[in-house]
Amino acid sequence: MSNEDKSSNKVELENADRRKFFGKTALLGAGAVAAPMTAAMFASMAKANASEAGNSAFVHPGDLDEYYGFWSGGHSGEVRILGIPSMRELMRIPVFNTDSATGWGLTDESKRIKGDSAHLLAGDSHHPHMSMTDGRYNGKYVFINDKANSRVARIRCDIMKCDKMITIPNVQAIHGLRVQKVPHTKYVICNGEFEIPMNNDGKSSMRDVDTYRSLFNVIDAETMEIAFQVMVDGNLDNTDADYDGKYFASTCYNSEMGMNLGEMITAERDHVVVFSLARCEAAVKAGKFKTYNGNNVPVLDGRKGSELTRYIPVPKSPHGMNTSPNGKYFVANGKLSPTVSVISIKKLDALFANKIKPRDAIIAEPELGLGPLHTAFDNKGNAYTTLFLDSQIAKWNVEDAIAAHNGKKVNYIRQKLDVHYQPGHNHTSAGETRDADGKWLISLCKFSKDRFLPVGPLRPENDQLIDISGDEMKLVHDGPTYAEPHDCMIVHRSKMKPLKLWPRNDPFFAETIAQAKKDGVDVYTQSKVIRDGKKVRVYMTSVAPNFGLTDFTVKLGDEVTVIVTNLDQVEDVTHGFCLTNHGVQMEIGPQATASITFTADKPGVQWYYCNWFCHALHMEMRGRMFVEA
Ligand code: CUK
Ligand code: CUA
Numbered sequence: 278m279s280n281e282d283k284s285s286n287k288v289e290l291e292n293a294d295r296r297k298f299f300g301k302t303a304l305l306g307a308g309a310v311a312a313p314m315t316a317a318m319f320a321s322m323a324k325a326n327a328s329e330a331g332n333s334a335f336v337h338p339g340d341l342d343e344y345y346g347f348w349s350g351g352h353s354g355e356v357r358i359l360g361i362p363s364m365r366e367l368m369r370i371p372v373f374n375t376d377s378a379t380g381w382g383l384t385d386e387s388k389r390i391k392g393d394s395a396h397l398l399a400g401d402s403h404h405p406h407m408s409m410t411d412g413r414y415n416g417k418y419v420f421i422n423d424k425a426n427s428r429v430a431r432i433r434c435d436i437m438k439c440d441k442m443i444t445i446p447n448v449q450a451i452h453g454l455r456v457q458k459v460p461h462t463k464y465v466i467c468n469g470e471f472e473i474p475m476n477n478d479g480k481s482s483m484r485d486v487d488t489y490r491s492l493f494n495v496i497d498a499e500t501m502e503i504a505f506q507v508m509v510d511g512n513l514d515n516t517d518a519d520y521d522g523k524y525f526a527s528t529c530y531n532s533e534m535g536m537n538l539g540e541m542i543t544a545e546r547d548h549v550v551v552f553s554l555a556r557c558e559a560a561v562k563a564g565k566f567k568t569y570n571g572n573n574v575p576v577l578d579g580r581k582g583s584e585l586t587r588y589i590p591v592p593k594s595p596h597g598m599n600t601s602p603n604g605k606y607f608v609a610n611g612k613l614s615p616t617v618s619v620i621s622i623k624k625l626d627a628l629f630a631n632k633i634k635p636r637d638a639i640i641a642e643p644e645l646g647l648g649p650l651h652t653a654f655d656n657k658g659n660a661y662t663t664l665f666l667d668s669q670i671a672k673w674n675v676e677d678a679i680a681a682h683n684g685k686k687v688n689y690i691r692q693k694l695d696v697h698y699q700p701g702h703n704h705t706s707a708g709e710t711r712d713a714d715g716k717w718l719i720s721l722c723k724f725s726k727d728r729f730l731p732v733g734p735l736r737p738e739n740d741q742l743i744d745i746s747g748d749e750m751k752l753v754h755d756g757p758t759y760a761e762p763h764d765c766m767i768v769h770r771s772k773m774k775p776l777k778l779w780p781r782n783d784p785f786f787a788e789t790i791a792q793a794k795k796d797g798v799d800v801y802t803q804s805k806v807i808r809d810g811k812k813v814r815v816y817m818t819s820v821a822p823n824f825g826l827t828d829f830t831v832k833l834g835d836e837v838t839v840i841v842t843n844l845d846q847v848e849d850v851t852h853g854f855c856l857t858n859h860g861v862q863m864e865i866g867p868q869a870t871a872s873i874t875f876t877a878d879k880p881g882v883q884w885y886y887c888n889w890f891c892h893a894l895h896m897e898m899r900g901r902m903f904v905e906a
Pocket of ligand 1: 404452515596651701763
């Protein structure tokens with residue numbers, strides 16, 4: 278028996294065991310199970326196989342995962358990091374939400390980063406995607422959209438914190454988001470989903486649907502400012518980029534411009550919009566744009582007939598848009614059609630030169646099952662499409678689908694695997710890059726139903742890990758998740774270089790340190806109270822288990838800013854600053870400076886304490902704020 282055979286055997290036993298437990302009849306690979314296994318037998322077998330298997334999902338205590346997975350937290354507004362294949366949750370990165378552990382949304386630093394939307398406490402994150410160089414992850418940034426408040430944020434992967442956030446003007450609901458893959462991520466691309474009047478000032482044309490538009494948005498990845506927007510016909514849903522640095526493509530599900538469900542699904546065909554990057558950049562340079570709503574963001578006209586875009590009709594309300602890692606195809610997922618549409622990227626030059634018709638760019642339209650939403654790829658020419666209504670993943674071969682489209686009698690479907698239940702996105706290891714390695718597939722299921730202990734009316738989602746290294750997909754892990762991962766991306770750990778300590782004077786808190794310098798305070802050596810009218814700035818160092826100040830004094834009604842610098846040089850020694858009864862708390866990582874501002878509106882003694890367990894004398898790490906009435 279080869280290692281791979283043993284691994285497969287283990288997985289089949291695990292599947293069979295679980296299905297039996299839940300009394301399911303649909304037994305995949307039942308022939309492999311001779312007799313019921315006891316838990317102890319299974320555990321010892323799983324362990325033995327895990328140590329020998331080539332692609333085992335079992336990560337022993339103390340062992341490290343091979344991949345980082347970045348998960349969107351959906352309407353929790355955050356981003357999460359999971360280890361793959363263990364599926365252990367390693368970290369949460371608050372982005373559009375507010376977080377009392379780290380003080381995200383409460384600290385001065387996070388409010389500055391959130392900028393014009395600092396007052397918003399909620400968000401809906403969907404699509405986390407990492408910056409790339411030559412079509413490969415470069416470990417630098419992860420970008421994420423906020424559908425709820427039309428924002429895009431960036432996470433710095435050295436510190437794993439959000440360091441930039443912008444609100445996109447002229448649009449509502451930023452949905453699909455990806456990055457330019459080649460030659461590098463100069464641009465982040467994202468779709469404005471909900472169509473609105475171009476000048477949305479409430480004065481005119483609010484009810485005249487003909488004036489509604491949806492925009493494609495191109496953001497400079499370094500400055501996080503909008504480079505330009507492109508007006509389209511219909512609305513936009515998901516998007517992706519090619520591997521040549523030439524084209525972006527977006528799905529449109531409401532070409533009708535309907536304002537209610539019935540109106541939105543009347544047309545048999547909607548479309549994919551393809552954008553020519555070179556033509557768009559040239560148009561911006563030539564000044565061929567307009568501006569709206571009193572801002573100066575260039576808006577290009579990419580509606581039907583424009584030289585900037587091409588519209589490729591595809592069946593009914595397409596959803597996901599995925600580029601194959603060999604750079605040959607854009608795949609639009611049919612949603613209301615049981616098909617996906619394969620667009621030849623090579624043919625787009627001819628399409629833009631008007632040498633072929635839009636539908637000529639479609640070179641396959643395989644029928645896969647009900648409700649295809651998103652497609653992922655391995656490195657062997659196979660694609661994996663989620664079937665929302667069928668609760669399955671369809672594995673199909675792209676070249677065979679093309680052959681079938683050309684009239685050849687071939688079966689392009691390789692396998693259908695039950696998932697639990699109703700999958701949305703799926704994602705393969707490095708599958709949106711040239712490094713696609715065909716090892717793991719995540720199915721992000723919208724319902725978990727009977728898969729976990731019941732926890733009240735609200736249930737977790739279920740992110741399932743599937744081994745795709747062999748000929749057959751094997752389900753190996755159920756991963757309950759909190760509302761609601763839409764998408765994830767999987768990057769090999771060799772690409773990542775997270776820091777262990779904060780760099781002194783890091784840009785994340787540079788403004789805070791600049792203020793300290795103006796106040797004549799060296800945050801790395803001094804603890805000091807500076808009064809500036811009704812404003813009081815309290816600088817203190819922290820070294821476990823001491824704050825630099827065991828007390829400080831302010832007057833009732835003062836606006837107090839507490840600035841704490843963690844001087845500990847020891848990895849993993851984070852301190853906190855929490856002021857009782859004031860809603861004030863924050864994280865201060867080793868060598869970091871963090872600040873938080875509040876009003877001293879309660880007289881008398883107010884204790885503050887360290888709320889990250891940092892030392893045997895952590896409980897004693899506290900001090901008093903005296904508030905004089
Ligand atoms: S969307 Cu949620 S399942 Cu926002 Cu990418 Cu498709
Ligand atoms: Cu410092 Cu607990």
